[in-house]
Amino acid sequence: MDFWSWVSWFFWVFVFTAYLMVLFSILGDIFRDSTLNGWVKAIWIIFLIFVPFLTALIYVIARGSGMQKRGMAQARDMREQQDAYIRSTAGASSPSQDIATAKSLLDSGAITQAEFDALKSKALAR
Incomplete structure (x- = not known):
């Protein structure tokens, strides 16, 4: 294999890894969102399976700001739970x-x- 074949291989591995990360963050957001009912979640997942790139692009455009808000809310809730646990055990x-x-x-x-x-x-x- 020559140098450019290696570069090309690493590029496609990077693209595939980035796609998997986007896919898993979308799936996590779908299941984290309590405003969606089960049928809507199932439809998003079906479209992610059969038309993955287009669906991921549409999801990020349409629901990207909501993804950020839900992620920040989850991080804030986890932080509050950790702080409460630390306060409860620190004064033991x-x-x-x-x-x-x-x-x-x-x-x-x-x-x-x-x-x-x-x-x-x-x-x-x-």
Whole structure:
């Protein structure tokens, strides 16, 4: 194979990969959209199977801004859920419990006095 055959091969692999990414993002958006009923979703999928390039182009033109809004809403919801989880687990123990745990580790010899002092100051700083 000569150089240009390699370049051509890499180009077509890139195009195919980009097409698959667009196709999967469209499919994800179809199933994420709660305003579409099942029949409309099925029609979009059927057209994606039988006329893939044209359907993908029409979908991105017609519903592209909605794709962006739904994606941003999903990311915002996931972020809020993560923050709520972190807040619920971060306040799970009190400073006195943390100090008592650190003291028991110090008494058992698992940590040094310097490590105990660092844990204690960290717990008191909360």
